[in-house]
Amino acid sequence: MMRLRRLLLGVVVLTAVPALAAEIPPAERRSGYTFMTSDTKAMQDDDTANPGMLAVMDGEALWNAKAGETNKSCADCHGDASVSMRGVAAHYPAFDKPLGHPVDIEQRIDLCRKDHQKASPFANESRELLALTAFIGKQSRGQPITSGDDEALAPFVARGHELFMQRQGQLNLACTNCHDGNWDKHLAGAPITQGQPNGYPEYRLEWQAMGSLQRRIRSCMTGVRAQAFDFGSPDMVALELYLMSRAHGMAIETPAVRP
């Protein structure tokens, strides 16, 4: 009898713990853009004032520049980026069959450099890699995100979801605590956004530079005093993939401007 009571008490305590916030329904998904001031919005909207367009211009030059032992440019195989790269950023990270795991655009560029151009890979967050990623990303501007639709990606999306829900760091916070549960509130003076990945690589005024989604995730992880994932690590790509699948249907804004 005593035992049964304890069990019942356990059930009551368990149900009293508030449930973790659920994933944001499609109709309520909001780009980080909608949280910005009108000045920052104007900066993103005008391609002659958006500093991210400088990276896009650099990326276009790199797209057409011959590189590596094979002396080929991206354009030699892929042709006109406005045709061949349209929609690509909207479905990455994508499953790579030979490798057996998903790769993001940065990794795809470096794989292309290694396999087809026989060139040295670009370093993470290097000016060149950000420029080329921004140029490719811009070709999908306005396209709806479809990442994660590939069935082969299911276990990796699940892993990313697990990481998103997992508490970590000295502050013991999961991504979901802020970005699902409290996105309509503020942290100090700044709005907490939904953490949508639809504008990367983006120009952050705080950074005074372009940065990737991975850089943004790493600064969030440092913020909760957790050990940040390494650039390009399997967990990092899984988290990127989950974030993209969580933003299903949202329009790509690359290169976005964010405060």
Next chain:
Amino acid sequence: MASALVNVPPKAKKGAVIEIRTLMSHIMEPGYRRTAAGDLVPRDIITSFSCRFNGEEIFRADLFPAIAANPFLSFFTVATESGKFEFEWIGDNGFVANASATITVEA
């Protein structure tokens, strides 16, 4: 990979006030920051910007360490005749960048 984005209206009516906007790619390192090892990062900024129209200077600006990376400058002028705007950015470590744009002025 220095690049500039310059926005000049391609056409204007004579006497119209036109806006010229320029965005220059530059890190604008102020010279006050230190590396993790404590060494001062040397200053590397754009120090001067000028705009000439058909050879005559119409706008000039001096830039300082407190100005953000990738300086965006916009200014106004009056369209008087067709011609060419020439822009020049000069900075530390021998930095020089140029851009130009043409305008057609209709009566």
